[in-house]
Amino acid sequence: MSQILVVGSSNTDMVVKTRKLPAPGETVLGGTFLMNPGGKGANQAVGAARLGGQVTFVAKVGNDIFGQQAVSGFQQEGINTVYILTDGEHPSGVALINVDDAGENCITVAPGSNAHLQPSDTDTAFQETPTDSLVLLQLEIPLPTVEHVVQQAAVRNLRVILNPAPAQKLPVDLFPNLFLITPNETEAELLTGIHVTDLATAEQAAQKLHEMGVPNVVITLGSKGAYLHSGTSGQLITSPVVKAVDSTAAGDCFNGALTVALAEGKSLPDAVAFGCKAASISVTRMGAQASMPKRSELA
Template identity: 60%
Template structure:
């Protein structure tokens, strides 16, 4: 089953240090490396590595970072026919600091991502094979997000939206979403409900469902994810691991989710698969460098069941 991801591409510049700097503080020491990233790119690569048939729609700069990213997507087996190059804007860049506990602080310069227009995406959607499931995030312009949501609804395509970075979504957009996957902070912004535990997560999920979203998955870090199918809620636990870097955990979760759904798994099984993939990703440094392959999921699932 075909998957289309629409979203951002960045080059991540990462510093690993003892603690995240407070305002005005300079922290010396630490290691530096660059790693391809961007929420859209991370999710597309995750879906491809985990077995999905993926087309990625994104916009890069006509620069060395953009060329590197495009080559990487091709190497991952992603359909790159809708990788667009902007001759005026540079490729997106993210500056990331990661502390000893695996927590991170991120600042993004959007670059070409902010120039991915509804016309760009509409043109691409009209010339690629229609997907059965689509995946979106919010590092591209909101009018582009809304265009994709309208397209998915008009063509009976299941749309998964990861509402990150946190932003307010219109009621018209929410009604076109099949599954929304906020974390606790994003769920609070969307609903006004502070999510601290399973009970408050269920309350937030109910609010989103009442606003028109068919199904809700609220990710809760090492606790796992709260799944609400429109009728009942269930907590899916995450495997216990030692976190090194949580940068791409949410992206891996979403990439894994659309693969599992495309393969016909029910929602709970799909979320279990996604939690395992995300847990494996936090045991490694970096964004795309931390994304597991399908064989790693199989091996770790067998070990957990042993």
């Protein structure tokens, strides 16, 4: 199996589950409070590790109880934490999450130390990463650090999977150095200008991303599954039908699982199907990392 290098964010999620999401200026009573480890990078690292991936995580946490608990949790999951740095000036990241009865959510993130993960903070990890490794990235760390990681991976011919979330514009020279990009409908629209509403528009967005230099595109479509396009043809890979209770980190679960499958040598269609199956399990549970399934559950 190829090793997986995840570079990204680590947060503590403070979750309130309520009947409905509050409108601006509205207070909703009757919620249930949970506090869970989260952050897109950490979620994807844990998701991959629970499915059998050999994961190294590069991140930055604060010198506080949240950071200490996060690192301890990663170690319990079997993740290599050697390259997680402690920031003595900024607190660990936190996220405030509301989840309604339908499993929909809204999230506000205070990035803290995640916003101070510098490009040079990743160099040692790359120097010690095997040449057949996969690199998994998101956008909750500074964009210059993301660009640096992609460039370092390109120099070493490592395959880079970019989950472009939270949605933001990206420099055009980033795309040709990616192996795979995995936007959802909103992120795909921001990157391509194409409003994704169905398979036809998903194909148009995928083609646009190919033109920008990305050889492989997966556009995640929520409960409908994911649209995979590898340059010559596209296909919808459906997701198992489940009753969702919390969609938080479903995309992170998908990306972690997809990367594990690729690390095991599976084809892209099989890897996407594996990711959809894992994500369909995660949405039936509350929490981010707490919802990530184990390998035995995907048998």
